[in-house]
Amino acid sequence: MRPFLRKLALPVAAVTACLGLVLVGSPAQAQDVTTGLPTSSSEVLNDVRYTKTLIRNNTGVANTNVARGGTVTYRIELSNNKTSGEVYARSVRDTPPAGFTAVPDSLSVSYANKTSNTKYESDGGVSASCKDGCSWLSNNWVLKSGQNVTLEVTYQVPGDADLADLPDRGTSVDVRTVINGSTVGGTNPFTAVKVGHVTKTTLSTASDDDHTSVVPVHTGEDIEFTAHVVSVDAPGETRGTVQFTKDGNAFGTPVPVTAVLDERGAQAQDADGHPVSAATLRHSFDTDERGEHTIAAQFTDSSLDSFRASTSADLTVTATTNTTTTISAPATVDAGGLFEVKVVVAPASATGEVQFKDGDTNLGEPVPLVGGEAAISRTHNDVGTHRYSAGFVGNSGYNNSATTATADTVVGYADWTTSTVVEPLDFVSGHTANLTATVAPIPNGGDVTFEVDGIAVGTTDVGTGDGVAVLPHAFDTAGTYSVVAKFNGTAGFVASNSEIFTVTVTDPLPERIDSTTTLAVTGKGIAGQPLTLTATVHPSGATGYVQFKAGATPIGDPVRVVGAIATTTHAFTDDGTYAISAAFVADSQWNDSVSGPTVIAIGSAATDPGGGVGVIDDLREIFGS
Incomplete structure (x- = not known):
């Protein structure tokens, strides 16, 4: 801290024996870390604590940096420092740095919802004294526990103020005793301000010239942040450094600002004619930093010379990670053979889904990416070429990507069956x-x-x-x-x-009665949608079970015949034709029987023409049961 603070010198008055000596406490101070100057100080005089605090400068923050022609606002508070009982104060007087003047109508006094006397002094300072709610004997403010006197006043900084650290010229308090009207007072330079050239800092990137948009960046790629600093009221180059911050935390080291030169080699000026300086920092975001970040630039005069600190508006950056998608499939396969189409997405940490395509046709629903990979199984009965591609749809900050080359698979003749x-x-x-x-x-x-x-x-x-x-x-x-x-x-x-x-x-057993079985298939011939299979056994009294089959594969468990009927449902997952049959397995007094195959066609929902299941041929009409 600069050695401008003067030691408190208070006249010590003798008072009545019952009052004793006037006690002066040690000052308690708070500092502005950007300038090292005090923003608040507090002392005790005869059990009255008086505290002066800088509450805001002309930019609205509690900062000791002030500008020529700007303003600074203080709060002065008188309070009771005793553990019990009352203390009294008649008036308070505040004097700002030389040349500063109180702004008209800026002085306010708060005391127990009462009014107080106020005065704007000729030296630019202010004073106040008790008017209503005073002590009955000597018109003092009565300070009880929780009942304080609070003044707020705004001072105007001269337009030609020295570019220097300027201490205030003290605060005086008239502390009164009840007996004999004794008075003591004190003066102390509680706070100070730094008058400097006003600066303005703006932050941009190469892709954000207007300083307002959300800037997209890709992890692992350098982005250049540039802070432009102008001195509003000083010619020439601004001196100082810029500290860049990310989400409120500093990153990189402070960067010195240097003059920005125009095409003639002279210092460039902004639209208002102010000389422009700049500091630039290149930075890349890591993959695990995906998401939104707030970037700012804080300019400070590193020499604490004559340029006021300033901070840019926040710049919002959204960091995402680019991905690449590659696809592979066998170059040749036999018709009817099963094979795999596989996609690999980099980086392997990417999350999202993959949509596979055959030409322009989507192949089913998107497949979740697991460990950077996704795959589907395919089989083709038709000879020809299939051109596979895929699109990755990322989440959690991973960008979409698509295959840049296709995986071509030629389906050829099977040379064996x-x-x-x-x-x-x-x-x-x-x-x-x-x-x-x-x-x-x-x-x-x-x-x-x-x-x-x-x-x-x-x-x-x-x-x-x-x-x-x-x-x-x-x-x-x-x-x-x-x-x-x-x-x-x-x-x-x-x-x-x-x-x-x-x-x-x-040969059939002679004691058994013959049976016949017929099959009906109803529903839509669409893959994934259930069909209803109904077997009817004659004569109606025949008892036993029906085993439904698709080709040689049983469909579920045998179904008990009830009232000559057995029924079940089944959904086919793959397109194609199937021969459906129903085999009656009779109880001991009946002969078994089987329906002739009913050949059905199963297709996708996109190609289904509507109506019922596509029965290609019912061989019962040819062979019976």
Whole structure:
């Protein structure tokens, strides 16, 4: 602190013996950290504590930096410093730094909701004394615990004030005793101000010339913050440093301001003709600093010379992290083969979702990114080229990105297929059952011819949803038969023959009653939407269970026949054709029976033409049950 504070010198008056000596306490002070000057000080005189505080300068802050022609406002408070009882004060007198003058009508006094006498003194200061609510004997303010006298006054700084630290010239308090009207007073330079050239600081970036918009920045990339400082009332270069702050905390070291030169090499001026200086700091935000930040620039005269401190308006910066998205898929696959399309997003810490596309068509719903990766499985029955791409939609401060190159997959002919007869194991002579075979990989069409002991007994289409072919057939006599399924091939898929499958045929039990089973399929043939499967068993009294199947795959558990009806629901997840059947497994007095396959087509919601399920063929009409 500069040594301008004078030691308090108070006249000590003798008072009556019952009062004793006048006591002067030690001053308590608060300082402005930017200037080192006191903003407040307090002392005790004869049990009256008087405190003077700088409460605001012309910029509205409690700062000792003031400008020529500006203002500064003080608060002076008298209070009781005793632990009990009353003390008295008749008046208070405040004198500002030399040349400062009280602003007319700025003086106010608060005392127990009473009025006080006020006066603007010829030296620029002010005074006040008790008027209402005074002590009955000597017109004093009565200071009780919690009952204070508070003055506020604003002083005008001269337009030609010295650019220096200016202490005030003291505050006097007339402290009265009750007996004999004795009076003591004191004067002390409580506070000081720094008069300097007014500066103005603005903050900008290369992408924010108007200093008002929200500035987008990318983590890991340098951004340049520039603070322009002008001295409003002084020619030439401003001297000092700028400390940049982020969310209220300093970052980087203070940067000296230097003159900004125009194209002629002279110091540039702003629109009002003020010389411009600047300080620049380059900074990059880390990935974990994603989000909104408040940046400011604080100019200070590092030499505490003659330039007042100033702070820029806040600049809002939103930091996000750029991402890159790459996609991969097999260059070639066989028709019907299952493969994976994979996306990798960098950095691996990114969070969000990935939308896969085949050409311009979205492939399902967006897939959450996990550990920087997302993948989907695909299969194509048609020969051709598929062009995969993906778009990443980020969250939590990660920017969107899209693949810049596609992953092209060529679906070619399968140079192999496998045909396998899977059922039935046992037949009953004279009763129709289903011959069933599977073809792998699942073809995009084609048919299978079944042969029994080398003789073709029928040809049926292969389901494009599951690769299963189902043909109703009846063996006339009991015995053992060799069954072979021959896939006849189709575009993209070569033909293949199954190995021999042995079927055992037995005669029906004479004591059992024959049954027949029919199947009805209702609902929309849309992937993911349930279909209703209803089996009807005749005669109506037949008892047992119905096992529904799609190709060779059971649909749920067997369903009990009630009132000749068994029903269930099922939703297919993949597009294609399927052969649906219902096998009645009878109780002991009835013979088993099976419905002829009902071939249905399942498609996506986008391609469904409306109406009911697409029944391509009901083989019951050909073969019965």
